[in-house]
Structure formats: C-alpha cells, structure tokens
Amino acid sequence: EVQLAQSGAEVKKPGESLKISCEASGYSFTRDWIAWVRQMPGKGLEWVGIINPSDSETRYSQSFQGQVTISVDKAINTASLQWSSLKASDTAMYYCARQLVAANAFDIWGQGTMVTVSS
C-alpha cells in the first residue's frame, strides 16, 4: 500500500528550530515529487513547496521562499520540512503529498503534522 507517514505533533516556542518528516512506503520514492501544504487553523490549503527526491531539485511558493527549507534523505525514503526560527504565525497543520505521475495533482497525502508555536 502506498503511504506517507508523517512525524508527530510539535509544540515549540518562537525562535526555536524544527524539522518535521514524511516517510514514503509502497512505491519507488525517487520516482515522484513530494510537496508540502500548509493549513492554518480553520483555513484553506496553501502550497508551500515541492522537491524531487531523485535529485533534490526544489521549488518554493513565493510566500514561503526563505522561510522554510525542504529536503530529502533517499536512504530512508523521507522528505522533510524545516524552520530555523519559528514564529507564532507558523502554527498550522502541515501535510506532505505525492505528486501524481501523470498530472500536477497530489494523489497521496500524509496524515498531517500539527505544529504549534507559542510562548
């Protein structure tokens, strides 16, 4: 079964760093791009960025460029999203999702990681 399993919920203070992860299973990890999507409490979906696990080519939404870093570790079939200095406004659910091979849609989603940033 194709799955994306995300790391657990995090509670952090402003200014702290954080890295959340998304482990793929059930398919060839390097074949398909992996995206990250933010959903702030009670709000809609926002595309954060996307990475090609094969060569680590990365693209970011202009809204998130410079604010987060997306990376992969092919050895453990895992994509990651990280912050160097969190802000309260980073509080949200973050989903990873696989890009469908034949279309620019996301066909498999992780269960989400809730990130709470509060002093």
Place this chain on the structure above:
Amino acid sequence: SYVLTQPPSVSVAPGQTARITCGGNNIGTKSVHWYQQKPGQAPVLVLYDDSDRPSGIPERFSGSNSGNTATLTISRVEAGDEADYYCQLWHTNDHWVFGGGTKLTVL
C-alpha cells in the same frame, strides 16, 4: 498571481445534485484538480485533469471545465459527501494554486 475563487458554501438535500464552482481567468485552458477534506482528516483527491477519477472514487463525482469556470458535480448526494472541497491547478508563475474551499452541507 493567479486566483481561484470558490463559493464559501453550498447546500443540497440528500439524493440531489451538488455543483461546486471554481472561477479563474481562462481556467478552461488549464487542468483543474479537486480535493475533498472531511473534518480532522487529510485531503483526498477526487478528480484530476478536470474530470478523471482516481481509483476508488465513485462515478457520482464528475467534473467539467470551460471558459472561466470549472465545476465539480456530485450526483445523488449522500450524507457522507459532506466536506470541504478545494479546487487546484498548476500555474506557470505560482506553481500550485488552491481555491479558498467550499463547505458542502447535506441538509
């Protein structure tokens, strides 16, 4: 930046047909995808490339796209269809863009 506009809410009685629109400039020239998100759950892809259904999605879900409006149509609506629905597309400058979402209420 490219903007996708959805109605905040749509209501329909069980057994009737729900239509959820997604407006965008010349959206008919682009491929539109639709996601269903139930409370507390991750989104699920229900249509891609305007009208193709992923495996496991009922035939009751269909789509169309022309001019400045794409439409998700849900026939014979069931209580279990109650959810938020998001349209999405890929745009050259903005990459992946989502609509604001529509809450479907089954009366």
